[in-house]
Amino acid sequence: MRLMLLEDDDTLGEGLSEFLRLEGHLVDWFQSLRDAQLVISEPYDLLLVDWQLPDGSGVDWIRQLRARGLGLPIVVLTAKDRLSERIQGLDSGADDYLVKPFQPEELAARIRALQRRSLSQGAQRRRLSAEVDMDLAAKCVYRGDQRVDLTAREWTLLEALVNRAGRVVSKSDLEALTQGFEGEAASNVVEVHVFNLRRKLGRALIETVRGLGYRVSP
Numbered sequence: 001m002r003l004m005l006l007e008d009d010d011t012l013g014e015g016l017s018e019f020l021r022l023e024g025h026l027v028d029w030f031q032s033l034r035d036a037q038l039v040i041s042e043p044y045d046l047l048l049v050d051w052q053l054p055d056g057s058g059v060d061w062i063r064q065l066r067a068r069g070l071g072l073p074i075v076v077l078t079a080k081d082r083l084s085e086r087i088q089g090l091d092s093g094a095d096d097y098l099v100k101p102f103q104p105e106e107l108a109a110r111i112r113a114l115q116r117r118s119l120s121q122g123a124q125r126r127r128l129s130a131e132v133d134m135d136l137a138a139k140c141v142y143r144g145d146q147r148v149d150l151t152a153r154e155w156t157l158l159e160a161l162v163n164r165a166g167r168v169v170s171k172s173d174l175e176a177l178t179q180g181f182e183g184e185a186a187s188n189v190v191e192v193h194v195f196n197l198r199r200k201l202g203r204a205l206i207e208t209v210r211g212l213g214y215r216v217s218p
Contacts, residue, residue, distance in 0.1 A: 001045040001115065002026040002156070002177050006036045009055050012100075018046075019104040024139075025111075026154050026177070033061055040065070043160065043173045044072060046111060051078035051089065066093035074116040075107070078203050089178045126162060128216065132201050134162060141201065142162060154179045157193045161206065166218030168209045188213075 008031045009015040017029045030036045033056045049058040075096040076089040089097045096110050125135045133142045141148045160177045176188045205216045
């Protein structure tokens with residue numbers, strides 16, 4: 001998953017970013033609402049938002065995002081632990097609320113729970129072609145009876161296409177999903193990952209829509 005972490009504390013932000021990357025996520029860490037607002041249109045899968053930020057309230061920002069129709073899962077990270085504050089945070093549109101200090105393992109578990117909830121709204125195991133199956137919950141791909149090993153970036157790209165099946169996903173969106181803002185600079189990184197996925201799973205799986213991007217069939 002590609003995550004936005006909005007946290008102004010240097011130590012906590014750096015530690016969470018590193019931990020979540022080791023968990024297999026792509027993490028973009030920002031320390032102000034201004035910076036986050038500049039990139040909120042990027043294709044994120046989940047937002048982690050601190051309540052108290054140097055330039056405003058993360059909870060107020062969540063309320064604004066929901067009013068604009070943003071449906072992504074959002075977790076509030078905060079030291080505010082009173083019942084009224086927890087209610088306010090959840091009523092703003094957050095899907096979960098985690099009080100500091102917390103262990104990063106608990107945050108990772110809550111992210112997995114939100115991911116399962118999202119997956120439960122659709123099929124968790126999907127047939128991508130006559131011989132390829134994908135288990136989104138278990139993060140496994142099978143070609144026939146054989147499990148196919150994918151790199152983290154290959155999985156992220158394939159997951160992005162499958163979750164948007166039938167729609168064209170632009171190269172720039174896929175670059176953002178597979179690289180993050182601290183990713184590889186190579187201009188052909190998406191083409192390389194698509195080539196490797198086709199080699200492992202079959203050429204017909206991912207369609208190139210010339211000049212627009214890539215697509216998998218619904």
